[in-house]
Amino acid sequence: MRRVRYGIFFAGLLASSPLLANTSWQQTEAQARGQTVWFNAWGGDPAVNRYLDWVSGEVKRDYDITLRIVHIADAADTVKRIQTEAKAGRTHNGSVDLLWVNGENFRTLKEADLLKTGWAEQLPNWRYVDVQKPVREDFSVPTDGAESPWGSAQLTFIARREQTSQPPLSAADLLSFAAAHPGTVTYPRPPDFTATAFLEQLLLVLTTQPDALKLPPNAETFAEVTAPLWAYLDKLHPQLWRKGTDFPASPAKMDAMLANGTLRLSLTFNPMHAAQKVASGELPKDSYSFGFRKGMIGNVHFVTIPANARSPQAAQVVANFLLSPAAQQRKADAAFWGDPTVLDMQKLPEPWPEVTSEQTPAVLAEPHAAWVNALEQEWLRRYGTH
Structure with a gap:
């Protein structure tokens, strides 16, 4: 032996x-x-x-x-x-x-x-x-x-210094910002990847049960865990571009709307996207990236x-x-x-x-993969027919 x-x-x-x-x-x-x-x-x-x-x-x-x-x-x-x-x-x-x-x-x-x-x-x-x-x-x-x-990737907002010298640095700030500048804020229509990441970001910072997001959604607790997200969106949507009745098809469309002044904010899942688009001339030179003070959702x-x-x-x-x-x-x-x-x-x-x-905020871990479909389906049920 x-x-x-x-x-x-x-x-x-x-x-x-x-x-x-x-x-x-x-x-x-x-x-x-x-x-x-x-x-x-x-x-x-x-x-x-x-x-x-x-x-x-x-x-x-x-x-x-x-x-x-x-x-x-x-x-x-x-x-x-x-x-x-x-x-x-x-x-x-x-x-x-x-x-x-x-x-x-x-x-x-x-x-x-x-x-x-x-x-x-x-x-x-x-x-x-x-x-x-x-x-x-x-x-x-x-x-x-x-x-x-x-x-690496991370959900990131883009703004223009000429329009927005002080960006919103929390979910509460974003709601106030949208109310102060009605029609100039939006997000892509789910199931666009960046749109779903935005929903996950809001859920992560708003829910009272963040640990539940580390596991697949539970049918018995889904409504309770996600209730703060839907309450927030119900308040946000009336302040959005086209009052939340329509959403851009993609982040690229949002970039174009930021460049022509229609929007004050765009979204990306690449923290260096703004720098790259400024370098290529696709975004104005005063475009910059930012995230929430307590961190933004990210992955590899x-x-x-x-x-x-x-x-x-x-x-x-x-x-x-x-x-x-x-x-x-x-x-x-x-x-x-x-x-x-x-x-x-x-x-x-x-x-x-x-x-x-670009300087990036802290990276927040993404929810379990099974949350993607669950959030998209519930969003479509609530807002997809508008």
Whole structure:
């Protein structure tokens, strides 16, 4: 028995050795050469699309991987495609190799066992990741190595200094601000992602039972937990643009309305969005970001690999490149994209030069992923027919 124990001990020692891990990664890179990765990613922002074009050129040059970007409007559409393939028995050669995902869509795929697991923390560039960020859970759902973090995000307001020198810094302030400037405040129509995040933000700061949000909603307590949110919206809506009878289709529409003076506030889920849009000339130069004094809801967004991916090795190499200091630095720079990094600056081999950034408020953890659908459905029931 002693020999067996020693054998197990030495096997474990070898498995954890950097040399063996490095050899394993070299094998992954070798298998990845010549493969094509079909990367399904949200295509709604030109800056994001330009960045992904740059990534495509880098991985082609350095790893001989052909990266095909499939621009999608909603990750839920890709989730349905993966589910359809699974129902048809397509366990190999799937149409998706890599997917930009988080939250409810990740939970749906993970619970159906449709994702490759256990790979993310084996990526060489994981050593640079800031593990103080929520990189091991996604909307309270453990990732189990099925997602590699890609960027940070946080709900953020945008205003113009010429119009709004003193922004509202709490939910109560926002209500007073809307009443003082009727018709100039609004939010996107749910189920837009940013709209739902706005509902979650308000619920988080208004509810008397915040701990209930860490678990899926309970049918018996849902009305009680959410009552302060609906009472608040009932007061807010009459002060909004078009008196809350209509809502912009997207944050991009709100940006345009802010730029032309119709609105005093816009919304985004990227704290560096305003800086990036000012740099590109899409928002006026006096645009700035802000959040509530006690914090704003935030998360990490990830890339994941379906269990039936055609090129899982190349997908891992691309995910590892997305975590590299060079790729993360370029992504964080508002001149290119302005998407905050998931890396720990203290872990980097050399410091970054200064990049354009924004001061951000404290990050509030998002509710459990199951709250997304519950809040959207109740909002539509209450306000969707207006």
